[in-house]
Amino acid sequence: MEKETLFIVTFVHRSKEAIMWIKKTLWIMLSVTCLCGTLQAQTDTVEQKSPITPEEQFVRAIRTTGAVYSNLQRYFVDTIDLEKINAIALNKMLELLDPYTQYMTKSEVQSFSESTTGNYGGVGAIISQRPDTTVIFNEPFEGQPAALAGIKAGDRILSIDNKNFTHAFTPEVSKALRGPEGSMIHVEVMRKGVKEPLSFNFKRKEVYISPVAYAGMIDDGIALIRLSSFMQDAGTEFRKTFTDLLNKEHPKAFILDLRGNGGGVLQSSVELVSMFVPRGTAVVSVKGRKGAENISDAVYKTTSNPVAPDIPMVVLIDEETASSSEIVAGAFQDLDRAVIMGTRSYGKGLVQSTIRMPDDAMLKLTTAHYYTPSGRSIQKVQYDHLGKSDSILTQADSLGAPYLTLAGRKVYSSGGITPDISLVADSLKAFVGYLAADTLVFDWIVQYEKEATRPIVPGSFSLTEDEYNSFGKMLIERAYNYKPYSMYVLDMLEKVLTSEGSIEYNKEALSAFRKRITPDIKTELERNKKDVKEYIEAQIVLRRAYRKGFYAHMLPQDTQIKAAVALLNNPNKMSAILSK
Numbered sequence: 001m002e003k004e005t006l007f008i009v010t011f012v013h014r015s016k017e018a019i020m021w022i023k024k025t026l027w028i029m030l031s032v033t034c035l036c037g038t039l040q041a042q043t044d045t046v047e048q049k050s051p052i053t054p055e056e057q058f059v060r061a062i063r064t065t066g067a068v069y070s071n072l073q074r075y076f077v078d079t080i081d082l083e084k085i086n087a088i089a090l091n092k093m094l095e096l097l098d099p100y101t102q103y104m105t106k107s108e109v110q111s112f113s114e115s116t117t118g119n120y121g122g123v124g125a126i127i128s129q130r131p132d133t134t135v136i137f138n139e140p141f142e143g144q145p146a147a148l149a150g151i152k153a154g155d156r157i158l159s160i161d162n163k164n165f166t167h168a169f170t171p172e173v174s175k176a177l178r179g180p181e182g183s184m185i186h187v188e189v190m191r192k193g194v195k196e197p198l199s200f201n202f203k204r205k206e207v208y209i210s211p212v213a214y215a216g217m218i219d220d221g222i223a224l225i226r227l228s229s230f231m232q233d234a235g236t237e238f239r240k241t242f243t244d245l246l247n248k249e250h251p252k253a254f255i256l257d258l259r260g261n262g263g264g265v266l267q268s269s270v271e272l273v274s275m276f277v278p279r280g281t282a283v284v285s286v287k288g289r290k291g292a293e294n295i296s297d298a299v300y301k302t303t304s305n306p307v308a309p310d311i312p313m314v315v316l317i318d319e320e321t322a323s324s325s326e327i328v329a330g331a332f333q334d335l336d337r338a339v340i341m342g343t344r345s346y347g348k349g350l351v352q353s354t355i356r357m358p359d360d361a362m363l364k365l366t367t368a369h370y371y372t373p374s375g376r377s378i379q380k381v382q383y384d385h386l387g388k389s390d391s392i393l394t395q396a397d398s399l400g401a402p403y404l405t406l407a408g409r410k411v412y413s414s415g416g417i418t419p420d421i422s423l424v425a426d427s428l429k430a431f432v433g434y435l436a437a438d439t440l441v442f443d444w445i446v447q448y449e450k451e452a453t454r455p456i457v458p459g460s461f462s463l464t465e466d467e468y469n470s471f472g473k474m475l476i477e478r479a480y481n482y483k484p485y486s487m488y489v490l491d492m493l494e495k496v497l498t499s500e501g502s503i504e505y506n507k508e509a510l511s512a513f514r515k516r517i518t519p520d521i522k523t524e525l526e527r528n529k530k531d532v533k534e535y536i537e538a539q540i541v542l543r544r545a546y547r548k549g550f551y552a553h554m555l556p557q558d559t560q561i562k563a564a565v566a567l568l569n570n571p572n573k574m575s576a577i578l579s580k
């Protein structure tokens with residue numbers, strides 16, 4: 001009976017009868033445990049004469065867990081929700097395995113499904129929490145119900161369907177905004193500069209967030225597509241977008257921007273690669289635990305003829321390029337099909353499978369490692385599944401074992417994809433980061449876009465000197481203040497010196513240094529003028545021209561894209577990189 005139990009749990013998602021059988025078995029085990037708990041405790045103390053089999057381990061674990069839940073439900077001092085306790089307990093246990101294995105309740109399954117498909121019923125907008133506990137529309141999406149109804153960035157949410165949300169939190173507001181496609185919604189907001197609340201009545205619809213964040217020609221004959229994720233239909237979306245570019249613009253070269261792409265569905269990455277390499281080419285192989293009943297082992301090959309087998313390509317990656325994005329970059333690198341540029345990728349070489357659980361719950365379980373065409377595993381972190389304090393073991397920052405590409409070039413299992421050409425990424429200055437997080441700055445940008453009388457054209461829009469000075473004046477008049485991280489470090493140093501009894505000897509030097517590093521807004525605005533202007537200009541464009549306009553505006557300033565364009569305009573250098 002024990003062997004049969006193990007088999008059914010492994011494949012529980014395939015059989016309703018199996019689920020009913022397990023429920024019945026667990027109930028019997030629970031009853032027996034309650035009747036014979038004392039006897040069982042004595043029996044378990046007897047020394048085992050032979051090793052415990054996996055099947056016996058399984059039965060013991062189920063029996064013990066059942067006994068704990070039974071006693072919780074019967075004797076715990078307060079009434080408890082055993083279903084919630086169970087979900088918490090399962091996820092605390094699964095956290096010890098790796099960050100990707102997760103038990104999801106029915107409501108969490110719906111959110112997970114939305115994240116993998118990009119579809120949900122709602123109004124199509126990003127909302128954000130203010131420090132005063134109001135929630136605002138941060139970014140209505142172009143062409144979606146909220147934007148079409150007239151809702152603007154910065155609108156403060158007062159009520160939804162006549163329920164008050166003036167002091168609420170984003171999860172409950174988000175839940176209220178969502179609903180079945182076609183259902184009516186009434187939203188009341190307060191807009192800065194308008195004395196009375198504004199009311200909007202419109203229909204929710206199925207909102208689709210395209211994984212193609214930007215697509216277009218960026219230089220003479222060079223096309224670029226920025227892909228933000230590998231959700232379920234990312235391959236289909238990419239094929240349509242790229243084919244349109246091919247037919248209308250006839251590009252001579254192509255840049256695929258995977259920076260910040262955290263991955264998604266494995267099959268979508270294979271579909272993308274299939275557009276550029278011969279049919280039947282192995283893109284990625286997936287291997288589970290040796291000797292285990294496995295649902296993951298497979299070799300994924302391209303199944304269609306390529307639409308652009310010879311177009312010169314550059315793939316841009318960074319430290320946030322992960323999972324399915326790394327499969328694409330690794331395949332193109334191993335097949336010598338594209339030059340990889342940027343910084344080393346994240347290093348996630350694990351595959352998760354979803355398994356249906358009773359009561360419409362789901363288990364997202366790490367079932368395999370994946371390997372690039374050369375045989376590399378690019379997994380950076382190894383996990384100690386015993387859950388010790390040192391459970392996460394990171395590989396040393398080295399090249400790792402060497403592998404050979406199709407042309408005989410050496411590539412390495414270096415805990416991520418190491419680019420063929422390393423490029424320093426553009427970084428946000430600390431002062432600009434503090435500004436970006438402040439509501440004063442957000443409100444100024446929204447107000448500027450609302451009152452702007454001159455054209456706001458992506459790629460060419462620029463603040464005048466007077467406008468920038470007006471922004472700085474607003475910060476000074478509103479007593480804008482921030483505490484940089486260096487000040488926190490200095491506070492910690494002062495505490496340490498105090499605890500060591502040496503503060504009196506260092507007080508004068510510490511005071512002088514504190515005075516030196518305390519920020520002066522006027523000085524910071526002048527010192528960081530170029531970066532602050534670029535940030536504000538990009539945010540104004542985002543409000544007026546939405547995300548596609550935002551990316552179009554940012555492209556000319558992107559040093560990594562400039563480097564990719566320069567390389568594609570140098571065919572000899574491209575060939576030299578991709579040959580042995």
